Amino acid sequence: MSGPLSLREFEALARDRLPLSAYDYFAGGADDEVTLRANESAFARLRLLPRVLRGNAAPDLRTSLLGADIAMPVVIAPTAFHRLADPEGELATARAAAEADTLMIASMASTVAVEDIAKAGGADLPLWFQLYIQSDSKVTEALVRRAEDAGCRALVVTVDSTVFGRRERDHRHGFHDLPEGLYCENMRGLAGDGGVRPIEMIRDLDWEHVQRLRSVTGLPIVLKGLMHPADAVLAAAHGVSALMVSNHGGRQLDTVVATIDAVADVVAAVDIPVLVDGGVRRGTDVVKALALGADGVAIGRPVLWGLAARGQTGVAQVLRMLRDELDRALALCGCSSVHDIPRDLLREAPC
């Protein structure tokens, strides 16, 4: 029997191996999961109009993001709780990211501490730290110091989570907390008694928080979960270094537009790098995001599927598969590099 041939086949393998409550936590979205489905289906609605007879050698996939040189414009989105998928958890993910020569964004809700993730990835792995700003600014600052000391090269502030989205799959399973023995390790030592402090989502999150963060760190700040071009303009005015157009993989506000439908307006509004995540499952999806002006994409669930199916090897295979698909798609589109993808490559499919 052959191994998995696509990212979607990794999901099927992962589903077979995971307890249903963990699978549903990873797979699920908010409410009716309209946005969860839309993220993927919007890519299918965009079609390619390739050029031919362009005689290109192997396309150049390398790119750079905030000074990090990486093998392809595909990075690892921050996702929580990797040890629910595999005992090695984020350590395995970091090793696979390093092997693939790409960039990893570690979740603040990782089940391995960020300094251990950094060690596993090695000095060459560009590691960014995702942050939920906490109500106590001292706690936020302690997290920032921890990320800086671990060698993280940027802070990715998630701004789409002023409250936690309602995921009905989790309610059905009663999945509200990590199982016995697993903890959000970055929060260890931050509770009054030296214990593990729970992560908060704060309703009053605003631009002042971004400004305050700007004043306590020299690291570049990336805002993740921004969809509206007017917010993109404000972000640039507040000294933000890059944006991630994201709807949290359809897990926060349901019926938000698909990210691939939002990215072009954000790109047009600002001069800073723009990444997009949500529903990227094929090399052709990456081509479409780049044709719309994105500087790169991030993948969330496919990494978890690789991890649950085969640990570090599985994550490395997922990244390799997407890289090979991107290479083939570019060749077939007549593009010589990831920086040479014209907008007129795209057409909307008739309904």
Ligand SMILES: Cc1cc2nc3c(=O)[nH]c(=O)nc-3n(C[C@H](O)[C@H](O)[C@H](O)COP(=O)(O)O)c2cc1C
């Ligand atoms: C299981 C899971 C956990 C996630 N945890 C976080 C998180 O801790 N912080 C964050 O900013 N985004 C989190 N996200 C959102 C991802 O960073 C990303 O936006 C999303 O997964 C992209 O969509 P995709 O899964 O379709 O690739 C999570 C997503 C999933 C599926």
Ligand SMILES: CCCCC(=O)C(=O)O
């Ligand atoms: C406090 C954990 C947050 C994880 C998360 O962002 C998600 O499940 O989407």
